[in-house]
Amino acid sequence: MKTLAYLACLTAVGLVLRVAGVPHGLLLGAILAASIATSRFGFAPRLRFGLEFVQIVLGTATGLLFRSWDTQMVVSIVPSLGVLLVCLATQIVVGSLWLSRVSGWNRADSLLAVYPGALAAVFDLLESERASAKVIVVHLVRLLSITVLVSCFIPAHAGAPQQAAVAAVPVDTWLALAALVALCVLAGRALLGLGVPAPFMITAIVLTGVFVRAGWLHDAEVPAWCVDAASVILGALIGAQFRQITLADGLRYGRTGLACIALMLMVAGAFAWGMARLSGYGVLPLWLSYAPGAIETITIVAYGGGLNVVFVLSHHLTRLVVLHFAPAALARARRRRMLAIDGGDAT
Numbered sequence: 001m002k003t004l005a006y007l008a009c010l011t012a013v014g015l016v017l018r019v020a021g022v023p024h025g026l027l028l029g030a031i032l033a034a035s036i037a038t039s040r041f042g043f044a045p046r047l048r049f050g051l052e053f054v055q056i057v058l059g060t061a062t063g064l065l066f067r068s069w070d071t072q073m074v075v076s077i078v079p080s081l082g083v084l085l086v087c088l089a090t091q092i093v094v095g096s097l098w099l100s101r102v103s104g105w106n107r108a109d110s111l112l113a114v115y116p117g118a119l120a121a122v123f124d125l126l127e128s129e130r131a132s133a134k135v136i137v138v139h140l141v142r143l144l145s146i147t148v149l150v151s152c153f154i155p156a157h158a159g160a161p162q163q164a165a166v167a168a169v170p171v172d173t174w175l176a177l178a179a180l181v182a183l184c185v186l187a188g189r190a191l192l193g194l195g196v197p198a199p200f201m202i203t204a205i206v207l208t209g210v211f212v213r214a215g216w217l218h219d220a221e222v223p224a225w226c227v228d229a230a231s232v233i234l235g236a237l238i239g240a241q242f243r244q245i246t247l248a249d250g251l252r253y254g255r256t257g258l259a260c261i262a263l264m265l266m267v268a269g270a271f272a273w274g275m276a277r278l279s280g281y282g283v284l285p286l287w288l289s290y291a292p293g294a295i296e297t298i299t300i301v302a303y304g305g306g307l308n309v310v311f312v313l314s315h316h317l318t319r320l321v322v323l324h325f326a327p328a329a330l331a332r333a334r335r336r337r338m339l340a341i342d343g344g345d346a347t
Contacts, residue, residue: 003045010034010239011232024147027231031140034239044240050233052200056184057230059204061222062295065313066209077314080275080286084315085322087271087290091116091264098263103256105134113138114260115323116292134253136241141257142293149265150288150298169220176216183207205317264292281311289315 014029022028038044095114099105105113113135184204191199211217242250272286285307288298295316 002043003047006037006043006045007232007236009037010236011228014232014235024143024231026228027235028144028147030232030235031239034236035242036239038240038243039245042243044236044243047233047236050237052185052188054230054234054237055188055198055201056181056204057222057226059184059201060180060208061227062313062317063205063208064212064217064220064222065309066317067212073310074314077311080279080281080289081315081318083271083275084290084318087268088116088292088319088322090271091267091292094267095260095264098260099138099256103260109135113257114264114292115139116142116264116319133241133245133249134256136238137245137250137253138257138260140238141254142261145258145261146265146291146293146298150291173217173220176211177220180204180207180211180217202320205320261292268292282307285312288312293319295320 010030010033011026013033014026017025017029017032019025034044092111092114096107096110099110099113100107109132184200184207187203187207188200191203196202208217245253268290269283269287271290272283275281275286276283288307289312291298295313298312298316
């Protein structure tokens with residue numbers, strides 16, 4: 001009962017911010033309420049399977065947005081995807097160098113702080129790597145700053161897209177959804193055993209895309225209440241990380257994080273301007289495509305601004321795939337190197 005009351009309070013705070021017109025109000029409100037409950041009262045209930053639920057819901061919702069993919073579109077954006085990878089590497093290098101050389105952070109915290117993954121992926125990575133509290137602050141600053149900045153690009157008269165009336169879902173669609181969730185759980189557990197961060201999210205994105213292209217999820221949509229529930233749970237999970245953060249630390253690390261994120265966004269802007277000159281794409285869609293994370297906010301901006309949603313989200317899907325699998329590959333390489341060193345010492 002305490003957990004339900006706790007989640008209800010988080011939802012209430014989030015709904016107040018949403019009604020007030022704050023972008024991502026439900027998520028930010030849940031983070032705010034959870035951080036206060038954790039830091040002031042020390043209450044942070046353990047939400048079993050909460051992160052798995054968040055990853056599957058967000059992954060499925062993202063995968064369903066790629067219905068309009070075709071071969072011609074994929075071929076046309078390949079050069080931009082290549083630039084994205086260079087931009088991503090540059091953002092990580094610039095951000096980590098700022099934190100390590102200017103702010104005096106150690107190398108591990110610097111790299112974790114500039115990891116520009118989705119929220120669920122970042123949280124999973126932070127849990128697996130036992131990151132310090134200041135890394136959490138930088139990622140929260142990244143979410144807040146990108147949310148506020150990109151919301152400025154939504155015209156004042158543009159609101160969220162109106163959803164059409166929901167028709168009765170056919171039985172075969174329900175069966176396909178059940179099979180999709182089961183496969184996401186099984187494949188996610190397999191990737192979890194391989195050490196891949198946020199395995200359930202990456203499998204949900206890929207498998208949903210496969211189901212969509214196969215025609216098994218015709219007109220299927222993730223219910224709004226599922227996305228809202230995922231936002232509240234994710235906010236609770238992130239807010240619980242404030243147990244080790246004091247107000248003074250939050251202010252100090254927040255300023256550092258703001259400077260770091262500003263540098264990463266400027267790198268994205270420079271690459272977007274250069275690619276726009278070469279390709280003819282608009283600077284704004286490219287900048288949103290190269291932005292370091294916050295795929296949820298960027299999706300809202302793309303819809304509200306009348307931009308090419310598939311173009312923008314295809315870049316973020318590529319970024320998620322690279323960022324999800326790269327840490328596991330690096331970890332395995334490091335383990336092999338350590339085993340080789342130990343074997344050499346033994347001989």
